[in-house]
Amino acid sequence: KTADLHGLPPGVPEHLQSEGIEELYPPQGAAVDAGILDGESVVASIPTASGKTLIAELAMLSAVQRGGKALYIVPLRALASEKKAEFERWAEYGVTVGVSTGNYDSSGEWLGSRDIIVATSEKVDSLVRNGAPWVDDLDCVVSDEVHLVNDRHRGPTLEVTLAKLRKINPGLQTVALSATVGNADEIADWLDAELVQSDWRPIDLKMGVHYGNAINFDDGSQREVEVERGQKKTAALVDDTLSEKVDGQGGSSLVFVNSRRNAESEARRLADVTKGHLTDDERAKLRELAADLRDVSDTDTSDTLAKAVAKGAAFHHAGLASEHRALVEEAFRDRLIKVVCATPTLAAGVNTPSRRVIVRDWRRYDGEFGGMKPLDVLEIHQMCGRAGRPGLDPYGEAVLLAKDSETMDELFERYIWADAEDVRSKLAAEPALRTHLLATVASGFANTRQGILDFLDQTLYATQTTESGRLETVTDTVLAYLEANEFIEREDDTIRATNIGHTVSRLYxxxxxxxxxxxxxxxxxxxxxxxxxxxxxxxxxxxxxxxxxxxxxxxxxxxxxxxxxxxxxxxxxxxxxxxxxxxxxxxxxxxxxxxxxxxxxxxxxxxxxxxxxxxxxxxxxxxxxxxxxxxxxxxxxxxxxxxxxxxxxxxxxxxxxxxxxxxxxxxxxxxxxxxxxxxxxxxxxxxxxxxxxxxxxxxxxxxxxxxxxxxxxxxxxxxxxxxxxxxxVREELLDLAGVRGVGRKRARRLFEAGIVSRADLREADKSVVLAALRGREKTAEKILENVGRRDPSMDDVEEDSETRVATG
Ligand code: ADP
The missing domain is CATH 1.10.3380.20 (Sec63 N-terminal domain-like fold)
Structure with missing residues (x-):
């Protein structure tokens, strides 16, 4: 029971209860038993949506209660502010939160005053390189989606960062959260952590394949979903979910496709299905939302999105502006948007459960592979894991699509019955080592070849490799490269970073x-x-x-x-x-x-x-x-x-x-x-x-x-x-466009109205400014305030710090 939890800031257990969290989910209970409240390291490998975030929060809050400091490493930059907002509900119990996004070249000293710091692995890596002093004071680090060490591009940074943090702070509590992967035990070994592994889910998940006129589920059951002539399968399935009412509400669907273009075209098609299932009230709200989306940016994407949203469908991919994404996610959670067509990025971490998940494409074009390549089991499982909203749906359904019975058999074999792949370190790749070896030398982690190899010995790569000597060979190649470019220099056994090498490392x-x-x-x-x-x-x-x-x-x-x-x-x-x-x-x-x-x-x-x-x-x-x-x-x-x-x-x-x-x-x-x-x-x-x-x-x-x-x-x-x-902007607008709230379009309009500099803006006739800003009174006021022009009526109001910064 949450009421029985020990070692947390006073008030936290009661707060959890007020959120409806009376009891821990079984994997959360197992993590407590493994000692997360007592500073023990834990690897939790459990399905999507089974409460990993709370495990992290319990570990961090208890560390803070002991007077310590915690770091939460997010997998995506877009998630950093979402997580920060989530953790900020602990502010009333005296817990402070800071998020570090910004540029990769500052030391973020101010973060030293925060109890919980949220950042991406790249950001943490750069903070270590820039010698952020608080890094030495960490007591607890959480790595969300730690299976990403498997990622060719981003994995090595996460891997090296965790190794470094653990080297700087011996005894650091490491809490690693992972989707269900094949070899969570190896990750636990690497991090000297207790393993909590479970298949438990808060809501049942049925996985199946649609073929012919029915979904065939893994439990042997079938659900008839007829596809009419000329109709697409996705349309039939989305229509079917919407028609099945639970508590008077039809269900929503999440459709995963393999490209942005497909996400957009599928959403456009499915909008014709969802529009028939809307109430008048929903239609009105959706129209408002569409207008908000158009306000975000003046682009075709914005327009296509708004058109689909007005009818109850949306798409979601990395090409959208973050404001677009946030609006779509929120409206989908509020059940206003009935279907979202997404590329797999949505599956990674964004909390958007839905009654039915449809995996339309299970292959994706891969440039290096030179053709269509099947997705990893892990990816498909993560998409499927988004199905079912606890407390709202009777169960979640994840459906793959097959055009013939052979494909159906293949999909069952390949994905539904299969376990997720093992996580494999990608550190031994040259581009990864190039960056990380320079940083290792520059930030003083090692200053000999042997020292470097010893440090690398603390990585997952070392735990996993069977190919003896591989890491040594690549290390030598990379050191030679760094020396040839004068980023490092060697004298006898000692390796040192040159001045320029230090700069390169700090600049990330x-x-x-x-x-x-x-x-x-x-x-x-x-x-x-x-x-x-x-x-x-x-x-x-x-x-x-x-x-x-x-x-x-x-x-x-x-x-x-x-x-x-x-x-x-x-x-x-x-x-x-x-x-x-x-x-x-x-x-x-x-x-x-x-x-x-x-x-x-x-x-x-x-x-x-x-x-x-x-x-x-x-x-x-x-x-x-x-x-x-x-x-x-x-x-x-x-x-x-x-x-x-x-x-x-x-x-x-x-x-x-x-x-x-x-x-x-x-x-x-x-x-x-x-x-x-x-x-x-x-x-x-x-x-x-x-x-x-x-x-x-x-x-x-x-x-x-x-x-x-x-x-x-x-x-x-x-x-x-x-x-x-x-x-x-062009050169002549540089001065104006730098004023907060101005931006490229407004700067041009002001310029055309004869206001060509900040000085002009401070002196200009208010009506001219207002006309140039198309009569937007509030915007005009804000901008004038930012440029340091003060309204006489505001004379006794303290100038805020932003204004001071803006006026330099
Ligand atoms: P994950 O990170 O594993 O994908 P989340 O941490 O986002 O999953 O949890 C999914 C949902 O479950 C959240 O809305 C969360 O508030 C809720 N939840 C977590 N733990 C509990 C619990 N013990 N009891 C009830 N609801 C919970």
Whole structure:
């Protein structure tokens, strides 16, 4: 019983009871028995939706009650604020919560005052690198979705971060939450933790395959769901769930598909099903929601989403803006939206249970695999686990779709009867080790080859590997790479990070990205020297030739002899003229040099540079793109910071063009091209634009720092390119767009109304500002307040800190 729990801040057990949590679920009880309230480490491997979060909360709250500090590692950035909000209900018992999202290059010292800190593994890794002092004071760390160590891209960071935290804090309580995986025991071994493993679920889950006119469930039962001619299976299944009333309410469905495009088209189709099941009241609320969604952004995606939502259906994928996602999730939980079509990202962690889950696609295109590849059992199980809302549905149903009986048999074999795969460490991959070895050396975890190998011995990889010597070989390759790029240096046995190596590690760059950026900046610096030499050269050759000319003019004159004073005067005037035009010539050269200095490197050149680093996810070239971008590549060639690969270097050239496509997107964004034009032109969602913009901003910030440290030239150009991409504006709007609440569109409108700077904005006629802001009174007031213009009537109101920051 929750009332019997010990070691928690006073009031917490009663609070849980008030939330309807009177008794622990069995796996939660097992975790308490394993000692989570007493600082013991536990790995909990239990199904989705069976109360893992409470296990984490109990561990963290008891650590705080003992005077300690806890860290909660979230699997997705989008979940950080959701979790923070959830934990903040403990504030009334004196527990403080901080979330660390922000940039990867600060030490987040302020977090030291919080009891519970929420962050992604990447963020924690960077905080460790930046020497956040509170990292040494941790008593409890929770790793949510720890099975993600299996992920090729993000797994190694989580793995190394946990190993580091445990090395810094011997005796650290480690609570790892995992979906049901094949080898939870190995994870528990690695983390020296007690294993709590269970298949228990708060609500029954029936899994089955729809084939013909019925769902065949794993318990042998069948449910007839007829598919009419011309009707899609998904439509029939969604209609069927909605028609089965429980307490007067039809059930909702979650449909998993394999691509964003499919999510959108499926939602559009299913909207025609859901619209027939709405009450008048629901229709009105949905119309309002649709308007809210349109307000978020002015894009086609926004519009498509709003249209579907007005009829009771929605889609959900990583291309959506986070405000879109939050609105959709909330309305689905409130049962206003009847069906959500999602890509598998939704299955990872977002709490959106539904009566029926339909897994429409169980294969997905995989570039590295070169074709359609079946999803992992673990992924399918996580999707299915979303079925059934405790207290609302009699049971959850998860349905896969088969067009023939062989496929049905295969699906039963492959997914329904199967256990989830084992989690395997991906640490031995070179890109992962490149980053982590540099960080390990830079932050002083190890300073010899042996020390590094000893540290790596504490990872899951070491627990799992049977291939002896593999890790050693990769370690040597990576150390050689880091040394060749001057990020580390070796003296006898000792390995040290160079200054630049420290910077790279703190900036959270993949060393390969750093090397690329440094190369690009060097290329630019060399080009500048060369260009200035040419300009100077022109200047000196032109003055030399003038000298010669003058002499050759004077000589014949002299030889002819000046006969009169006026002749002499004329000769001297001519010489003066020459002198005058010589001065003009050098001014011209100066101007040319100045212009070059201020315009080189160009934003496009810099965007391309950061877009070709491994830290920027590429945009792929679609059919027709090769021609378009090849042409653009030749047109803009002088701007690139590096040598364009020849067209015969197939892969390198293709990569160059893909980076150019990303760079062009960033340039469009920084030239105030409309968001929906960009989404159209590049085939991306608004969320992708934000993603690219954020990454570019971070990488350009890093470039600025590297250029400064290595004395590689024009930092102003880098800073400006960064600011322009940050605000999405042309140069002349930089000042205005930086004011909180202004943004790219409003800045342009203010500019057109003659308000071109913050100073103007402070002085401008209020009616002009209001007109430029399309009569939005509240917005205008907020903006004026942010720019530091105070209403006389507000004189006795204390200026808030945000205003002070905004006005600098
Ligand atoms: P998971 O993280 O395992 O997917 P959650 O922690 O989100 O699952 O829990 C799912 C739901 O179950 C939440 O709404 C939570 O409030 C509820 N819940 C958790 N534990 C209990 C309990 N002991 N009794 C009743 N409800 C609970």
């Amino acid at each position: 760059l993949d060393p390969m990205s750093a090397a690329e950026i440094i190369d690009g900046l060097r290329f630019a610096a060399d080009k500048r020297v060369e260009k200035l030499r040419v300009i100077e050269g022109k200047e000196s050759t032109s003055s030399e030739s003038k000298q010669q000319k003058r002499q050759s003019q004077e000589e014949p004159d002299m030889s002819a002899g000046f006969t009169t004073a006026s002749d002499l005067q004329a000769a001297s005037n001519a010489a003066d003229d020459e002198g005058g035009s010589e001065a003009d010539g050098s001014e011209e050269a100066d101007d040319e040099a100045d212009e070059f200095e201020t315009t080189y490197p160009t934003p496009l050149g810099l965007y391309h540079l950061v877009s070709r680093t491994p830290d920027m996810y590429e945009l792929y070239l679609k059919s027709g793109d090769r021609e378009t971008y090849t042409e653009l590549c030749y047109e803009r060639e002088p701007e690139f910071l590096g040598r364009v690969p020849s067209e015969y270097e197939d892969v390198a050239f293709e990569d160059w063009l893909a980076a150019l496509k990303t760079a062009k997107l960033l340039e469009d964004w920084a030239s105030e091209t409309d968001e929906d034009r960009i989404t159209d032109r590049y085939g991306v969602g608004p969320g992708d634009i934000r993603g690219k913009v954020d990454t570019a901003e971070w990488l350009l910030g890093a470039a600025e720092q590297l250029a400064g440290d290595l004395d590689l030239g024009n930092n102003v150009a880098v800073r400006e390119a960064k600011k322009r991409v940050e605000y999405g």
